[in-house]
Amino acid sequence: LKNSSLVQDGIVRCFMADFKNWLEATEGAGAFPTEPDQFHTKMADFRQTPIGFYHVVNDRIGYIGSEFKYCSIYAVADGAFEPYEDMFPLWEKWDDLIKDFNNNSPTGMNKSYQTSFMWQFMIKEKALSRDAVKIALLTIAISA
Numbered sequence: 461l462k463n464s465s466l467v468q469d470g471i472v473r474c475f476m477a478d479f480k481n482w483l484e485a486t487e488g489a490g491a492f493p494t495e496p497d498q499f500h501t502k503m504a505d506f507r508q509t510p511i512g513f514y515h516v517v518n519d520r521i522g523y524i525g526s527e528f529k530y531c532s533i534y535a536v537a538d539g540a541f542e543p544y545e546d547m548f549p550l551w552e553k554w555d556d557l558i559k560d561f562n563n564n565s566p567t568g569m570n571k572s573y574q575t576s577f578m579w580q581f582m583i584k585e586k587a588l589s590r591d592a593v594k595i596a597l598l599t600i601a602i603s604a
Contacts, residue, residue, distance in 0.1 A: 461535055466553055471536035475515040479506050500528065537576060547582040 462470040480492040483502060494502050506512040507521065515521045522530035537550065554574050562570040 461533065464557070466535075466537060466550070466557065468536040468538040473520070473534040475512075475520045475531060478511045478515065479503070482506050482509060482511065500526070503528065537578060544582050544586045547578065551579055551582065 461467060461474075462472045479502075483491045483494060483506070503521075504526075507516055507523075512521070516523075518534075520532050520534065522528070522532075537554065542550070554576075558572050558574045562572055565572070
């Protein structure tokens with residue numbers, strides 16, 4: 461994802477990179493990936509570290525009780541606050557990226573989605589533009 465043309469300046473924040481660094485710092489090179497039966501124990505230890513706690517409070521690691529339920533990856537999208545005509549194709553590219561990821565992921569890990577305040581802005585801009593035209597036409601009709 462860091463090398464994707466969709467990401468501005470390669471800015472991606474993922475807890476797994478920090479988990480890997482922490483695991484290798486505490487257990488030595490080659491400790492990552494951890495054995496599947498040790499993942500939750502090691503993740504519980506990682507969540508107690510300052511960097512692990514950072515990911516917890518920023519909703520990048522989601523546990524409900526003792527069950528790992530979700531994770532999020534933060535990326536800065538290229539093209540923020542462009543007009544709708546430019547933003548919609550960017551949204552489509554991100555959507556295609558997620559669809560491709562889900563189609564190539566195992567069951568249980570194929571429920572990814574993407575969201576951004578930019579997409580909300582894009583939708584509002586389109587609605588405001590559409591409504592502004594309606595109001596202008598209505599104003600002309602009333603004043604005639």
